[in-house]
Amino acid sequence: MQRLLAASLLTALGLSLTLTLTACSAAAAPEPPDTRAPTTPLGVTATAGSASTVHVMWSAAADDRAVDGYAVYREGTKVKDVPATTLMTDVVGLAPGAPHTFTVRARDAAGNLSAPSSPVTATTPRTTAEDRTPPTAPGALRVTADGSRAATLRWTPGRDDTRITAYDVYQADTRIHTVPGTATTARLTGLRPGTAYAFTVRARDAAENSSPDSAPVDLTTASAPGAPPNTAPRDLTATAARGEITLTWTPPRTGAPVTHHELHLDGHFATTIVWGTTPPPGRATYTFPVPDAPGTRYTVTLRAQLPDGTWGDFSAPRTVVVR
Template sequence: MLALTMTLALTACEGAAAPAPKDTAAPTAPAGVTATAGSASTVHVMWSASTDDRGVTGYAVYREGRKVKDLPPTTLMTDVVGLTPATRHRFTVRAHDAAGNVSPPSATVTATTLRAAAEDRTPPTAPSALRATPDGARAATLHWAPARDDTRVTAYDVYQADVRVHTVPGTATTARLTGLRPGTAYAFTVRARDAAENSSPDSAPADLTTASAPGAPPNTAPRDVTATAGKGEITLTWIPPKTGAPVTDHELHLNGRFTTTIIWGTTPPPGRATYTFPVQDPPGTRYTVTLRARLPDGTWGDFSAPRTVVVR
């Protein structure tokens, strides 16, 4: 009996899986780091994603060699706040992985915070004439006419679906966006900002659809979506996609979450469609609205470019 027990134990040990090799490879250093002063006390830092053999799990931002921010792997920009006015600051970024391996520091970038000014509560005007041009399947370039301010514009912030995705200095009127998805509808807006951190209203949105990946079907998103807030309600209008058959169903999503399915009880209206729905949130509540259509094969198509609307 004892011999049999020992034989079974040895067999089990021989069949055990070998431990996974230890991860000793560090991520690559973040590239494309930029730093832009947005006010007398803030600097906006951005960078491109690092790579790792098993995956980057986060980034750390350093000022003058001391860590000031820890960020998740999906975040590629941040505002460093509480800085001294009219002072030159140096920034680097490092990536790390789950095993604790840390990349070399990025190239050092500098930015000089603005001089402190007298109290300023007047925001800039909204940038105008915004247009967006796709650059292949994963990038786009935005152009706009400059905003005006009683002191001066110090930065322009680019928003997609009401989330800031890019910042450029106040002297710029163009921005190049990367990391977009192929065959996807986007809507971008731009806000101007002054040294006192006053932000302008949004510019009018600019829509674009990136090129589809090779061999992928054409984009099927609803087009020319508008969203208008009334008292206790929001009205949407749009042009359904061309699918070769009438589009009878649309899905409505608010802030990225499914809300309802819009179903026409009879033949869908020709041309532009309209739908009004009630909202109970207090005035000032912001919604990001997207739509997608049910295709003739029963699947759901691509999402429309988002629209942001504020409850009145």
């Protein structure tokens, strides 16, 4: 009787094991091949930035799995491959004083390509011999929020001895947008709610001479519904002197004295600024040494420690050049 029960038990276990393995095998079946192409990129624009460059931008495409990158074509010939996180690029080495036509295609990891975008054309200006004089900086930069994810910049034109061919918009010392030299506005999209930004604009001429930065303008986008208010330090300034940088700012209102701030340089933690006693009222000031060679550029941001011990939002960035 015991042998019969043991045999029955083994049989049952074997059956269970077979069913389990069968189920595992079914779950591990390979995915079907990816044969669906991404959608076609929309909103493609082309702006001549100089006599030999054109700035091409587009909106993100979609894919049933994921877009892996974009290919940019000039007159049907591929000239650039960029990753999926990049939605603009400069096409360089172009002939001056000529029209150039561009299209963009999205690509997924399986190599499927979207249909080409609608073609756009930009005409590069003619070169000016020995032009080494940069334009003057744009003036009176101002910003208007459009909801929590977009904004419009406006400025007064710079001046140039020949002609301004483009205006470049920078955020944290990184170019994020380009418009023609005849424009004095730029609309920015894809911003994050509840985030502090600082924007500057530079003018550029046909010989690739760029103006100094305009004065920065700050924008803190509205927080998402239900999200807490922004806790970034406000009105940050960064001033370079020989071998040192001085920061001044207004700490956020947190309901308690702010005794700790984190200083970040170029997006990386540098140090914690600590007041051992009650912090000063109103504006705070901190000076730190910099051993780098003159001309080195830094992007500076701050964030404050909140009463619950967590770190708040980052300030709008400031770019400073070592002297």
